[in-house]
Amino acid sequence: MQTAPPSGASRRMSDLGHPIAAGVIAAVTGFASSFTLVIAGLVAVGATPAQAASGLFALSLGQGLLCIVMSVAFRLPLAFAWSTPGAAVMIAAGGLTGDFGSAIGAFLVCAALLLLTGAWPALARAMTRIPPAIGSAMLAGILVPICLAPVQAAVEMPVLALPAVLVWALLARLAPRWAVAGAVIATITAIAVSGRASGFGEYSLAPTLEFVAPSFDPLVIVSLGVPLYLVTMAGQNVPGFAVLRTFGYHEPPARAILLGTGAASAVTAPFGGYVLNLAAITAAMMAGPDAHADARRRWIATLTCGVAYLVLAFGASAASALVAVAPPILITAVAGLALFGAFGSSISDALREPARRVVAVLTFLVVVSGVTIVGIGSAFWGLVVGALAYLWLVLSRRPRQSAADTVAASETGS
Secondary structure (H helix, E strand, C coil): CCCCCCCHHHHHHHHHHHHHHHHHHHHHHHHHHHHHHHHHHHHHCCCCHHHHHHHHHHHHHHHHHHHHHHHHHHCCCCCEEECHHHHHHHHHCHHHCCCHHHHHHHHHHHHHHHHHHHHCHHHHHHHHCCCHHHHHHHHHHHHHHHHHHHHHHHHHCHHHHHHHHHHHHHHHHHCHHHHHHHHHHHHHHHHHHHCHHHHHHHCCCCCCCCCCCCCCCHHHHHHHHHHHHHHHHHHHHHHHHHHHHHCCCCCCCHHHHHHHHHHHHHHHHHHCCCCEEECCHHHHHHHCCCCCCCHHHCHHHHHHHHHHHHHHHHHHHHHHHHHHHCCHHHHHHHHHHHHHHHHHHHHHHHCCCHHHHHHHHHHHHHHHHCCCECCECHHHHHHHHHHHHHHHHCHHHHHHHHHHHHHHHHHHHC
């Protein structure tokens, strides 16, 4: 007895299954793996739990809408996310301001810089040429304290921290994509069993947007706004464009992407949304053949991801309440587990070129030091020292090296 071939409708539904599944998985993975870092970062720069929940809600709505609008407009798998390195910058800058309004002002400056980058091609080209010895070393230095948190938490509160670390280690071997999400679930379970979740009911679980009037403090702008822009460009947007090109999308609409993320960041900033950017890691899940064999259909995955983010946005207040009842070191530890890969990549990129390793090391050490000079944090001073070292140790040597190479070549030819 022969089985009837599937109908056209069945084939179409089967054809859509892969990109829809890829989009949902990417959204859940992206949200679960870094929401703790986002909330911890917002709290570090002065947000109350309610304001942090508002920020997470605004970011989720913003990136969801960006995914939907951009994917439909260009029929490309354009995925957007909050800046994970940017959240780390907030944690690093936490001691510099307790006024969330000044942090909002820095967020708006970062958004303005993104808009300027999209509108001014020369600036966009300059940003894509930041030497990895500087940009990656700065990011690595920012990530060090966060990546140390799992070790510290395991020593200070082993009953709460070790389950998350062990689950992460197990899944990192068996199912890497779900390692961080598993650690989050293990942390939630540990908090519940310990009785700390009893304070959960004190917080409102209804998603709300809380407006915060910005104030513009030059020191906070330099310490937070400028590093936030730089790590977002170097650590998120540039890799995001690289992911698209890797999968055959050689001419992504760069100007529209930068203008769109800048505008969305400006709209969400007064509600705590620090910055939005092109996704990189989750983008790879939706722009590749795993999402769909036909590259022309992969935009369905990012469209689905956008819809999923709109749904996940309504869990922002619950996520913020969870973070509020947990010990801060435990939340930072979970964030650190999520950033091991980013830290390793940053170190690798920073030290890749032997001629620039001293530049990378100097940048890294200044950022890690945590020094504050005239009220400006170490991330900025790391950039300054790295740039000066690059000018002196790399660029100033090029003319002499070129001349020596020319003489050597002529002697060899003779």
